[in-house]
Amino acid sequence: MLERDQAVGLRNGRGHRGDDLRRLNTAAVMKHVFHHPGTFRSEIAAQLGLSAASVTNITSVLINDNLLEALPSPVGGQGRPRVPLQVDHRSSAVLGIHLGPRTTGVVLMGLDGKERAAVLVPHAGMGPGESIDLVVAAAENLVDTYAGTCTILGTGIATGGIVDREAGIIVDNPSAGWQNVRVMDLLRGRLPSPVILDNNARAAAQSELLYGNGRRTDDFVLMVITADIGSVMVDSGRIRSGFSQTAGQIAHLRVSDEPRECPCGRTGCLAVMASDDAVTRTAIEHGLPARNIDEVLALASAGGAAAIEILEQRNRYVGRAASSLLDIHDPELLVVAGTPAETPAFFGSLIAEVGKYAHAGHGAAGRVVLSSDHVFSLSLFAGATLVDALLADPLGVLGFGEGEGSLS
Known part of the structure; x- marks a missing residue:
């Protein structure tokens, strides 16, 4: 099985030393070009400590398999033209x-x-x-x-x-x-x-590490707030899954004194106060014509005061949970993904709650950011x-x- 921290990657057992070295070098080249698009083979060789011939052979394989592509050479210069490389996003x-x-x-x-x-x-x-x-x-x-x-x-x-x-x-x-x-x-x-x-x-x-806030820092905690709720800690670029792969289960953090019962047997849990289903249920209890989270978001987008307050209150609950994560893990960033990221207009209520509850106050609040707001x-x-x-x-x-x- 693939261990997240293994360098060799998807393989069963081990092969010959030369095969392992080839796989490791190929991965190193692929990662380098992914993170440094437009780089030249000579630069790859120098920065990874590989021979020019090895880099040429590796990049040729990756180009043939549609993982890398060669870009037009820069205009001008003397000698043999240098060819910049990038990941092939089209093929x-x-x-x-x-x-x-x-x-x-x-x-x-x-x-x-x-x-x-x-x-x-x-x-x-x-x-x-x-x-x-x-x-x-x-x-x-x-x-x-x-x-x-x-x-x-x-x-x-x-x-x-x-x-x-x-x-x-x-x-x-x-x-x-x-x-x-x-x-x-x-x-x-x-x-x-x-x-x-x-x-x-x-x-x-993982997406944040490759495409998002992980490019700013490899030390962050991420919260996902949707119909499901969870979190994960990223330490020096490594995603911590936990001993039994259950790290980050924050759904039952208590964030409210309200007597709303949770299936876990307690009351006021994040799951029943801040999930998409919880938001929809609250909207229905307030008499709003909403059958799901998308309809609550639409009402808020249209300026509905009740829907806006419901979403802001949800964000306050999320902010309380975020405060606990900031106090416990002290990450450089805390990233919030899911429905709150799709409604950035109400992000201020989340930030204010972190400033109120976190031990570091407004200093901690300044480290909270939103993830992607894409519908998919x-x-x-x-x-x-x-x-x-x-x-x-x-x-x-x-x-x-x-x-x-x-x-x-």
Whole structure:
């Protein structure tokens, strides 16, 4: 299985030393070009301590496999023209799937983290098997319709709750009512391989590292506030999953004295005060014509005072939880993803609450930032897990066995 901190990446067992070295060097070159687009082969060789011949051979393989592309040479200069390189965002792509409790987003994503095509798949009230059948059909149609000659390198899937990435199992997704769902068994051979399953928060953190606030710092805590709630700590670029892969379960932090009961048996938990479902329920209790979070957001966008207050109150609850995370972990940044990021107009209420509750006060509040506000953000986050695996071991992804649909 792929260990997140392993350098070798997607492989079973170990090969010859030369093969391992080749894979490590290929990964180093791929990562370097990903983070430094427009770099030259000579620069890669000098900065990575590799020979010019090795870099030429590695980049040739990556170009032939549509992972890198050569850009036009700069005009002018003497001697042999130098050719800048960048990741090939046009010829290769990945599938990103956010397996939601009632609606799943499927996105075709370039290696630049940008959406090429996407679709929403409703499956409210369905079991995991029926839901996944619909998602697979939608993914197949998306690829057939929009991929063209593009190479699909694999599939990243993210969902809420507790996920055992190593075993490919959704251990517990309370919002969907799914427990011990062997997702990889249900998907085997049905989606582009390799397939990675992770939880929303870890996928979001991976996306931040590759495309977002992680480019500013590799020391941050990320909160995901949607129908599901979770968090993850990133320390020196490493995503901490925890001993039993359950780190970051913040849904049952107590953020209110209100007697609103939570399924955990306590009251005032973040899950029942600040999730998308909690916001919708509060709106209905106030007599608003809203059946889901999108309709609450629409009412607020139209200037509805009651809807605005409900969202601001939700953000205050999130701010209280964020204060605890800032006090405990003391990260350089705390990143908030999910619905609050889609409603930045109300972000001030979250910041004010952090300033009120965090030990460092307004100093801590200044370290809180928003993540992407894209409607398919969670699906793009899921795709980032596959891009990370590609960067860790390009040859392992390219040479993965046909039709396995699993990392094992």
